[in-house]
Amino acid sequence: MQNLFNSVLICDRYIWDTYIDFRSEFPEFDIDNWRIWKIAIKLAPKPAHSFMFYITAEESYRRDQQKGDLTLDPLEVKKAKVDKYMKQMDSGKWEVIIDGMRDRESISKQVKETVFPV
Numbered sequence: 001m002q003n004l005f006n007s008v009l010i011c012d013r014y015i016w017d018t019y020i021d022f023r024s025e026f027p028e029f030d031i032d033n034w035r036i037w038k039i040a041i042k043l044a045p046k047p048a049h050s051f052m053f054y055i056t057a058e059e060s061y062r063r064d065q066q067k068g069d070l071t072l073d074p075l076e077v078k079k080a081k082v083d084k085y086m087k088q089m090d091s092g093k094w095e096v097i098i099d100g101m102r103d104r105e106s107i108s109k110q111v112k113e114t115v116f117p118v
Helices: 015-025 035-043 057-066 075-090 104-115
Strands: 051-054 096-099
Touching (some): 051 075, 057 075, 096 104
Parallel strands (some): 051 096
């Protein structure tokens, strides 16, 4: 995505990650009907390329444990978030879905081929 200074930005989170976090943390609120959310969607910068690196809830939980994450969500919460991500992936919120369980080299190759097509 380009910013005001015509520089390339690489972001590890996007508006749809915020949406899923909010829906998971505050299910009692109907964010979909909020005017401010609709404005945020319209004003959010549109990336040239968007990637979803998919991993299972179990792998996410294992990685959080491994790095000693102090805000470790229970596995059931992670599974519910994965379901929300799947719905967003099915509705085309990301340009490219990548199996995050693959080796780093093949993931890197897929990203490079998308960003820098031959």
